[in-house]
Amino acid sequence: MASLGSKHNFDVAVVGGGFAGLCLAIGLIKHNIPVTVYESAHRFGEIGAGVSLGSSAQRAMIGIDPRIAQGFENVATYNDWDSMKDVYFTFRFGEGPDAGKEFAHLRHEGRSGGVHRAHFLDELIKLVPEGVAKFGKRVVDVQQLPDGKVNLRFKDGTEATHTCVVGSDGIHSKIREYILGEDDPAAQAVFTGKYCHRGLIPMDKAIEAIGEERAVNSQFYLGHDSHMLSLPINKGNIFNVVAFSSCKTWDHEKWVVPSETKDIHEDFKDFGEPVQTIINMMEHTDIWALFNHLPARTYVKSNATIIGDAAHATTPHQGSGAGMAIEDSYVLSELMGRVQEPRDIQKAFEAYEEIRKGRTLNLVETSRQAGMIWEMQDPGTAGEAEKIAANASERWKWIWDEDLESEIKRGLALMGKA
Structure with a gap:
């Protein structure tokens, strides 16, 4: 239910408490949007160790909440030599x-900057108010109700109903499966x-x-x-x-x-x-x-959408999957901040998809290509150092140099909120 102090007549369920889910929750809270984070584990945690976050991701952190960027700096490591x-x-x-x-x-x-995933997650957790997250909540079924709301059923037998749901539940996403249909080849990794x-x-x-x-x-x-x-x-x-x-x-x-x-x-x-x-x-x-993931035909189904690895799980060969997830969270939280009535949620989700889908799916494809280049399997570079160096010098520019503010402006225009 929307809180009495909120100007937004809706609430949001965020399924998954990794980087994307927590960054989105922090962004929604900034806009005074009621949000509940459902985490399948019994505490927050990240799989893996080091992760690199580049300039676009760092700008997204500032946009969501400067405290995220400060938390990143608290734990980030850069090359040591000047x-x-x-x-x-x-x-x-x-x-x-x-x-x-x-x-x-x-x-x-x-x-x-390179960070240990768990250390950065700890910084994000500090910014999520007590009571926002619910643990041990693994989604097993998703249903849209006649009034447009979304009902979530959990493995522990409980249920929850929210105006809308955002899946940030990773590469095994149940929300992705709901949006695409379990028989869609792109539903599974x-x-x-x-x-x-x-x-x-x-x-x-x-x-x-x-x-x-x-x-x-x-x-x-x-x-x-x-x-x-x-x-x-x-x-x-x-x-x-x-x-x-x-x-x-x-x-x-x-x-x-x-x-x-x-x-x-x-x-x-x-x-x-x-x-x-x-x-x-x-x-x-x-x-x-x-x-x-194979490319999803859509990121949206009515009042449900997906972000981060749930939308575009990628290989780590360009070190940008986590950064793209944080970008998703920034853009979507800003668009949702302009939604006042439930009827406008799908417009926000569709605008988010329109401006983010091409960029994020391109990351999946180019990362796959990068893995071949680094292992001398790409016919275009053929294992030649000069060609690999030239390719690498251009490969990250479109990732690092993205104008996220322009993305948001375009999204608001698509929503009729410009």
Whole structure:
């Protein structure tokens, strides 16, 4: 129910309490819109370790609530060397006679910061008032009622009804399935042919093993059918490693499976130093299969929509999935802030889809392409360093340089609120 102090005659259910869901909730609260966040787990939590957030995502944080941006800065880590402050990643050969040698610096004027997912989530949680979130609420069914409201049924047997629902429930989204229909091929994620090993190593140990330059500044090591990236997180105290490889199919029921040391050594057997030394420091790594979504024909069904991974789950090969989710939250919260009556909610959702769908689906496709380039599988670059460097220098510009204020203005115009 809408609160007595609200100028908005509706309320919002946000399903999923990750970056996207919490950022959206904070934005809606700023506009005095009643919101309830339903989280399936018994507490907030993020899967994975390090994540990079670039300039557009950081501008979105400021737009939603400057306290989000401050929370990000509280936990963000940048390249340590002054000469590398504007470098997103240094690209190096991973294999062959030039193994370890750099061949390109990808520069980013706005700076990208690396954070531990759990640490940034903790900063977001601080901004969500007590009572907004409900835990242990896994959605099992969604129904639109005759009056247009949305009824959510949870695994624990309880139900809740809200004027509208926003699914930020990740790659396994039940809200996406409701919007598209469970028989739609795009309703479920598909394997991308890539998987990764993840590792967190104490920074002092990494510096001793591979030298300060490569440990405290972000690096890419490229090779055939595998590649590795590393970046400092946790205020420079942790050396975060993600080692990617390829396979045609994923035959395991689970997406994360235990790994033996020999597995990662086999994947990177043709790589030289410092990759071999880094691998030797990675203990007890699991294998994470990488899935993404096929393009959704729509993000909207009446008073329901999806954001973040629920809308456009992508591979991490451009490091921008989390940033796009925060952008979604900013744009949608601003559009919803101009809605006063329930009848206008679908207009806001459709405007959001119109301005965000193309950009976000493009991220999924270009990220898939990037994974092929980094592993010498792309015919256009053919594993040639100069071509890869040229491609990388242009690849992120459209991601980092987006004018989100113009997106919002266009959305408001579509709603008739300009």
